[in-house]
Amino acid sequence: MTDMTEAAATAPKRPGRLAEFWQYFSENRGAVIGMWTFGILVLLALLADVIAPHSATEQFREATLQPPVWQEGGSWTFPLGTDPLGRDMLSRLLYGARFSFFVGMVVVVIAATGGILLGLVAGFAPKWLDTVIMRLMDIILSFPSLLLALVLVAILGPSLLNAMIAISVVLQPHYVRLTRAAVINERTRDYVVSARVAGAKLPRLMFITVLPNCLAPIIVQAALSFSNAILDVAALGFLGMGAQPPTPEWGTMLAEAREFILRAWWVVTLPGLAILITVLSINLMGDGLRDALDPKLKRS
Amino acid sequence: MTQPVVTARNLSRHYESGGGMFSQRQVVRALSEASFSIDPGKTLAVVGESGCGKSTLARLITLIEEPTAGEFTICGTPGVPENWDSLRSQVQIVFQDPYGSLNLRHRVGSIIEEPLKIKRPDMPAAERASKAREMMEMVGLRPEHYDRFPHMFSGGQRQRIAIARALILEPKLLVLDEPVSALDLSIQSQVLNLLLDLQERMELAYLFISHDLSVVRHVADDVVVMYLGRPVERGSKEAVFGAPRHPYTVALLSATPSADPTRHRNRIKLEGELPSPLDIPAGCPFAPRCWKAQDRCRTERPELGDAAHAAACFYPEGTETA
Amino acid sequence: MALLNIRNLSVDFATGGGSFRAVDGVDVTVEAGEVLAIVGESGSGKSVSMLAAMGLLPWTATVTADELTFDGKDLRNLSPSARRKVIGRDVAMIFQEPMSSLNPCFTVGFQIREALAQHLNLDRAARKKRALELMEMVGIPAPEKRLNAFPHQLSGGMNQRVMIAMAIACGPKLLIADEPTTALDVTIQAQILDLLTGLQRDAGMGLILITHDMGVVAETAHRVAVQYAGWKVEDQPVKDLFQTPHHPYTAALLAALPERATERRLPTIPGVVPGQFDRPQGCLFSPRCAFADDRCRSTLPPVQPPELGRARCHYPLMAPATEEAQ
Numbered sequence: 001m002t003d004m005t006e007a008a009a010t011a012p013k014r015p016g017r018l019a020e021f022w023q024y025f026s027e028n029r030g031a032v033i034g035m036w037t038f039g040i041l042v043l044l045a046l047l048a049d050v051i052a053p054h055s056a057t058e059q060f061r062e063a064t065l066q067p068p069v070w071q072e073g074g075s076w077t078f079p080l081g082t083d084p085l086g087r088d089m090l091s092r093l094l095y096g097a098r099f100s101f102f103v104g105m106v107v108v109v110i111a112a113t114g115g116i117l118l119g120l121v122a123g124f125a126p127k128w129l130d131t132v133i134m135r136l137m138d139i140i141l142s143f144p145s146l147l148l149a150l151v152l153v154a155i156l157g158p159s160l161l162n163a164m165i166a167i168s169v170v171l172q173p174h175y176v177r178l179t180r181a182a183v184i185n186e187r188t189r190d191y192v193v194s195a196r197v198a199g200a201k202l203p204r205l206m207f208i209t210v211l212p213n214c215l216a217p218i219i220v221q222a223a224l225s226f227s228n229a230i231l232d233v234a235a236l237g238f239l240g241m242g243a244q245p246p247t248p249e250w251g252t253m254l255a256e257a258r259e260f261i262l263r264a265w266w267v268v269t270l271p272g273l274a275i276l277i278t279v280l281s282i283n284l285m286g287d288g289l290r291d292a293l294d295p296k297l298k299r300s
Numbered sequence: 301m302t303q304p305v306v307t308a309r310n311l312s313r314h315y316e317s318g319g320g321m322f323s324q325r326q327v328v329r330a331l332s333e334a335s336f337s338i339d340p341g342k343t344l345a346v347v348g349e350s351g352c353g354k355s356t357l358a359r360l361i362t363l364i365e366e367p368t369a370g371e372f373t374i375c376g377t378p379g380v381p382e383n384w385d386s387l388r389s390q391v392q393i394v395f396q397d398p399y400g401s402l403n404l405r406h407r408v409g410s411i412i413e414e415p416l417k418i419k420r421p422d423m424p425a426a427e428r429a430s431k432a433r434e435m436m437e438m439v440g441l442r443p444e445h446y447d448r449f450p451h452m453f454s455g456g457q458r459q460r461i462a463i464a465r466a467l468i469l470e471p472k473l474l475v476l477d478e479p480v481s482a483l484d485l486s487i488q489s490q491v492l493n494l495l496l497d498l499q500e501r502m503e504l505a506y507l508f509i510s511h512d513l514s515v516v517r518h519v520a521d522d523v524v525v526m527y528l529g530r531p532v533e534r535g536s537k538e539a540v541f542g543a544p545r546h547p548y549t550v551a552l553l554s555a556t557p558s559a560d561p562t563r564h565r566n567r568i569k570l571e572g573e574l575p576s577p578l579d580i581p582a583g584c585p586f587a588p589r590c591w592k593a594q595d596r597c598r599t600e601r602p603e604l605g606d607a608a609h610a611a612a613c614f615y616p617e618g619t620e621t622a
Numbered sequence: 623m624a625l626l627n628i629r630n631l632s633v634d635f636a637t638g639g640g641s642f643r644a645v646d647g648v649d650v651t652v653e654a655g656e657v658l659a660i661v662g663e664s665g666s667g668k669s670v671s672m673l674a675a676m677g678l679l680p681w682t683a684t685v686t687a688d689e690l691t692f693d694g695k696d697l698r699n700l701s702p703s704a705r706r707k708v709i710g711r712d713v714a715m716i717f718q719e720p721m722s723s724l725n726p727c728f729t730v731g732f733q734i735r736e737a738l739a740q741h742l743n744l745d746r747a748a749r750k751k752r753a754l755e756l757m758e759m760v761g762i763p764a765p766e767k768r769l770n771a772f773p774h775q776l777s778g779g780m781n782q783r784v785m786i787a788m789a790i791a792c793g794p795k796l797l798i799a800d801e802p803t804t805a806l807d808v809t810i811q812a813q814i815l816d817l818l819t820g821l822q823r824d825a826g827m828g829l830i831l832i833t834h835d836m837g838v839v840a841e842t843a844h845r846v847a848v849q850y851a852g853w854k855v856e857d858q859p860v861k862d863l864f865q866t867p868h869h870p871y872t873a874a875l876l877a878a879l880p881e882r883a884t885e886r887r888l889p890t891i892p893g894v895v896p897g898q899f900d901r902p903q904g905c906l907f908s909p910r911c912a913f914a915d916d917r918c919r920s921t922l923p924p925v926q927p928p929e930l931g932r933a934r935c936h937y938p939l940m941a942p943a944t945e946e947a948q
């Protein structure tokens with residue numbers, strides 16, 4: 001067997017998997033901008049203790065509704081102004097970022113884990129079980145998602161934790177459908193058959209053979225539902241069903257300040273802007289991830 | 301007389317399709333009454349066009365599906381679901397598409413070791429790895445390939461990986477489902493030589509499924525020609541290629557282009573297309589396309605019989621050659 | 623005057639790892655009424671060179687050629703719309719996968735009429751009549767019924783016939799068939815090849831048959847061009863090529879055919895086709911060639927004269943194939 005020599009010697013020069021991923025990802029300029037923005041936001045949230053000039057809940061009664069520094073009446077003590085209770089907006093936004101990212105993370109983890117498990121089961125299960133699971137998911141999907149989350153929170157009682165659970169439940173069917181479709185697509189492939197011929201039992205087939213090959217679309221979905229989760233939590237917070245005051249959560253901040261919208265634009269605009277930038281950057285990044293991970297879109 | 305590695309008797313597999321609320325239930329006869337046996341170190345080739353049931357046969361023999369009728373034994377043990385677990389290490393498969401048959405998320409080493417991991421969970425990891433490396437050397441892969449992912453390999457090399465995985469449990473029977481059809485000509489000969497080497501070295505029996513008659517002519521000892529789920533001719537390679545008896549075999553041989561521009565033959569032109577397996581004609585399945593078909597062929601089905609060189613035809617070709 | 627004349631065609635693709643030369647200095651000439659087979663393994667650039675000539679490559683490809691004329695018209699300087707007028711009417715292409723070359727949303731009749739409407743000035747009734755004629759020409763039984771069928775209701779062979787009907791709809795002067803029978807069964811392949819050569823003979827078309835199957839080449843082609851890794855390594859009339867290949871690659875390829883095997887072990891070509899990252903210096907075939915020496919590994923080989931098969935080789939073979947294979 002001398003015939004393998006040339007081929008082997010040159011194989012390592014091919015760009016690695018990560019390099020290839022990066023190449024596809026970086027082709028999408030929006031995705032790169034999104035990634036940097038998101039990275040900076042995460043860094044800011046992590047360093048909130050160091051950067052924030054004040055505590056998020058400390059009230060400066062003598063400086064309520066102070067405008068940002070560049071407006072008349074602003075001061076460097078409160079760079080982005082204060083809210084109606086005299087709390088520093090910048091500090092609240094920074095600490096709020098923590099909540100938002102935490103919420104996004106937890107919701108995605110819960111929804112993805114549950115969704116992937118159910119999707120795998122549905123993909124491998126006999127037809128009746130598959131039908132039961134999928135119809136259940138259809139029922140969840142047929143409700144307007146925010147309404148369903150509202151109902152769930154109303155039943156469980158308003159708190160940030162319950163809001164996260166409710167949003168996870170609402171987002172889960174997307175994962176189930178996605179995983180099931182990918183599993184059914186992969187299940188008939190030759191490599192799965194050869195694993196079966198090798199004697200692989202169902203759990204091994206599910207988790208070791210098939211699941212890693214279904215992950216690409218799920219990762220994209222995770223990135224996109226991360227922003228969904230942040231939005232939904234903000235919406236629930238705005239409706240008073242999420243994080244409770246004085247938690248510096250962005251949606252709750254919006255809700256608390258909405259009566260002052262005419263007098264003090266910054267109390268409403270700044271949290272709104274924070275939500276917008278975060279969601280936008282994550283969505284841009286998700287687009288890039290799809291370009292890089294979805295083999296169907298891959299160009300040779 | 302050695303015991304055959306596999307014997308099959310009247311193997312059939314029917315699928316039911318449709319049968320929903322509004323559609324009538326239909327039966328697809330993917331495979332009907334296939335009988336054969338393979339001795340150790342021998343190659344039985346199954347030849348036929350798409351829809352002839354050769355892949356279904358592969359799925360039955362590799363214990364992926366149960367036959368709906370008939371029986372088969374592997375190394376003397378009946379291939380019934382109770383025995384599947386113990387038989388798994390006796391029979392392995394290599395697929396046509398070297399790109400779809402390897403898990404792209406696993407490294408070459410762990411792909412090759414997977415059957416060991418499943419069948420011999422108590423084997424120490426180091427022993428497993430050394431066995432995998434041994435196997436890689438045997439199929440002509442280099443040691444540094446162990447940690448690579450399959451996407452870094454060409455089709456021929458991937459097929460070597462697939463062969464290594466199939467052989468690591470030291471099976472007695474290897475089902476080769478079009479193992480070289482997806483490969484380039486120059487690579488095809490490498491893989492065919494490898495398969496022949498391994499067969500000699502390990503006394504492997506091959507069930508070689510192919511539509512390429514020139515490859516079959518090269519590797520097979522015995523040949524079964526299938527048409528629409530039924531074996532229509534069975535015999536030694538010399539007999540089937542030298543003196544084909546079923547008209548379909550004759551037509552198939554004649555339709556295969558030969559790489560010799562000076563040989564201009566009168567090709568037998570088959571009319572029409574393969575009938576749908578949902579709607580197999582009564583009588584001889586080949587009758588609608590056969591140029592010799594008589595009334596009897598359209599009403600009565602010829603049986604294959606047990607002769608060494610048998611053809612399921614009422615009016616087999618005599619000694620004439622294609 | 624040749625129907626299609628391509629001199630020194632090169633195609634570069636911009637890929638992640640830099641630029642990749644898929645076709646390198648290929649010459650193609652087809653006369654009217656000639657069947658030219660382009661043979662090669664995957665990655666030999668056989669399809670790409672034809673797609674490039676037709677201007678059907680994506681934007682990542684850069685096509686250069688010294689000469690690119692079809693029927694006296696220079697294809698390089700044609701505007702896209704003028705080029706479209708030529709391609710489809712005077713040049714037609716059919717592809718390997720008949721199922722995916724047809725639009726699954728429309729009936730085959732509609733698709734044939736569409737092809738007619740694009741290039742010919744026919745009214746509705748005339749188009750319908752012509753479509754029926756075409757279906758009959760390509761040997762589709764019960765054409766009236768089949769016109770209203772969707773591609774998924776027909777078999778692969780039937781779909782390929784429909785593709786051929788669409789391709790010859792406007793009476794092309796040149797038909798390019800890219801692996802037209804690879805996806806089909808042997809008995810159907812024989813039917814389609816007979817159909818193609820019959821149509822070619824009757825209409826006096828030029829036919830370019832792109833394939834990897836030496837058997838198909840031997841039975842249908844008049845002249846054969848062998849491509850390897852983007853190079854045309856040999857160009858000969860079919861009988862001469864199979865009898866006395868001049869390039870070592872052609873010789874080795876023929877020897878590797880199972881039907882030419884004289885013993886149980888097949889002669890092999892070691893190694894694999896060079897890819898983007900391992901193109902050798904000198905002759906591209908030198909790492910796999912049994913006859914290569916230092917000159918082959920360092921210097922680009924010249925193109926030999928026609929009597930030596932235009933072999934791109936320093937040391938073209940002279941003797942008949944059977945002896946070289948040993």
